[in-house]
Amino acid sequence: MNSTNRDVAPAEPDAGSAGYGPWRLALRRFLRNRVAVAFLILFFLIVLFVLAAPLWANHVAHTGPNEGHTLEKLHVNGEVREVVTPEGKPIGPQLFEAEGKFFLGADSRLGRDEMVRLMYGGRTSLLIGVISGLITTLLAVVLGLLAGYYKGWVDAVIARTLDVLWSLPVLLFGIAIGTSLALGGVSIGPIHIEGGSIWVPILIISIFYTPYVARPIRGEVLSLGEKEFVEAAIAQGAGPLRVMFGELLPNLASTIVVFFALNIANNMLFEAALSFLGAGVQPPNSSWGTMITVGEELLTTQPLLAIIPGVMIMLTVLSLNIVGDGLRDALDPRSKVRLEAHAGMTEPQGAAV
């Protein structure tokens, strides 16, 4: 049996929150969630880290992300170290011994600076995550609103289409499409996306993840459509657009914000998987996924080359998930209650934070 909002005791207002608006209240609740705040800070640090890529590349490492140094030698404390040995082994982490050059070592026999590629790769991974998150959210909101508001055949068509998309093996389809588009790109009307462009993985991720956001939004719209404020707006003569975007959309804001954060995390994981399998970001450009692929070959001799980008993915995704959960709890305290009620808790707590 489903539990509904009516089955659950309403959340108690926060002590001392009288007079605050809903967003301010949400902020207060979020700030009280120390774990979420800590991981939000971590996420911002990661963003700063990747944004600093050009600074590090130009002023410390003195090399670009795709620049090879196969035959270069480093002079460290009077010792000559080859960036790549004649046997093809790349140099390991030098930290600050070589004035920041090859801080994390070289990435392969091409002798590219691992640290520089990590920073630029992070930019690519985050960029893909955020842009595809925005596109997914936009598509999902529009489809969810249309399906939930109009119901009937419109809902049937949209919902079934989303069901079909949902039922597809996402990774396999992503690989198949990514591989084929990597060769010739794709043309959508007047827009042509080149084969090696990062828009290819963005497009794939955006389309395949739309159902995961659109379906909950549709459900929320169906629920909101029964509320008095919607009936009142319609009674006052509001048209469909006004109801959808003027009445329903603002009430979906908290859901959208939470899904957006979680969606970025998922997108980054998907991008990493696609890139690892050669169907995402195309070489020589780096993303954390492609860096794991490059590191794979040297896993037995230079395991850090695969582990470091893996850890970066883990930290970013983890921070986004925890921030997303924190946002959900802050913006919609009753959602936690609902989840707990679903889980069979007998005494749901009113205060979610």
Place this chain on the structure above:
Amino acid sequence: MKKQRAVIAVLAFAAVAALGLVSCGGGGSSSSSSSGGGGGKEGGVLNATYASFPDYLDPQLSYTQEGWTAMGDVYIPLLTYKHAEGTEGSEVIPGLAKEMPKISNGGKTYTLFLRPGLKYSDGTPVKASDFPYAVERCFKLNSGGSVFYTSIVGAQKYAETKQGGIPGITTNDKTGEIKIELEKPRGTFTNELGLMFVAPIPKGTPMEDLSGNPPPGTGPYMITKSQPGRGWEYERNPYWAKANSKAMPEYPTGHVDGAKITIVRNPDTQVNDIEQGKFDWMENPPPASRYAQVKEKFEGSQFKVVPTISTYYFWMNTTTPPFDDVKVRQAVNYAIDSAALERIYAGQIVASHQILPEGMPGHKTIDLYPHNMEKAKEMLAEANPSDKEITVWTDTESPNKEAGEYYEGVLAELGFKTKLKEINADNYFTVIGNLSTPDLDTGWSDWFQDYPHPNDFFQPLLASESILKTNNGNFAQMNEPKLDKEITELREEQLGPEQEKRYGELDNKYMELAPWAPYGQRTLSTFVSSAINLESVIFNPTFGHYLTSFEFNE
């Protein structure tokens, strides 16, 4: 991917992101056989691995080392190469033919007789008329190897019309006689009759790529199952023992009862699997990152280096800007640093800047473009190409992948706006060999000798007649009538010191026009598990490792 929120799942993924994902992989190599060895035992099934699926598992279509290795003991041509290594392995000997061809009419008529009593692996008797069918199939499927047979009377017309048969080949199924008339003498034709492209197959074999269901062959083994992209299996040809081995007793029968080939795309995993005995042999060499370690640990017992007659190079499409300008191509040659590439290949190539590799008759060391980036930039500035946007092609197999990335970096340093396309090694040559593929500007390639004659490094790779719509091998689309004429003249003559000298000069002339930027000659290797008798394994310069040469240790 469905699990969006659970932190545990995220942690789990993150933990495996670095380690779990990296466990995917593949690898491969080839085999050979002969009577060599000793100390081994008969029987068993060879469990082997390739890093990529061959371009085709179809004798008329395959034009890669992997493909020929895979089919070397399955499809026997009228003539073949001795089951031996090195120079000895370059000797052409009778295959399905009773003896070497009788050459008459000033080198224009070749007469051979089929051995009696031969049968295909499905029991169908081998007929003389199966040979012209194989040649026609080669043309009909636009095989990259068809260029070797255009000098047969009527073959060129058949290549264009795909109708009416090839009148220059006449056969008599009763006597087994096969007579081939050439329009002009061709000094390489005996070698070319020993290639896989014209290995007889039963008449009526579909005129389509049969890689998923290879046709019956005449060799000691037959391919019983093929799953493109994944692997294939061999069993003994039941008609080998019943018929063919009696008809051609000098051909090795092989030791193992069969083989199972699995594609493992990660060569690192392949090495681990060989070390642990999960696989008995890997066709491709160990990855550069493990090469030194494997060599040190296993050389002599499970590992041996095998020299090859090969050239690794970057091709430049001479028909479109910016590489239609010889100065641009020369500048690129100056910019390529073979020393860096030697390191990228972890010492598995020897630097070279010419078309003919060492060991090939006619080779005379030249180096027209010693590495000089400044000069390259100057020349490029002089040429001032209008189009600087180029696509660079390479395959996904290491270290060719890295070589392609290195090349892309060099071109970017020269000021080109580059785009790198890495194509799965299974399909790479099919993709770049299809002229309808867009943006075929420049890229990586290699070439291993088909037969020990310098024509093999010019005609299929640089002669204008070799520019094919599909299965093209002249990636530079080089079309230089003067040099074409020299290739034609030279191949009509029997190879001698004078011809070798002229081939050396031809090498120089092509390098002056710089359709390629050659960078090295490869060494390959044989790496087997401790269960295999390394001594018996034969690496032939044309067919690679022979399956018939593998045997398990006692």
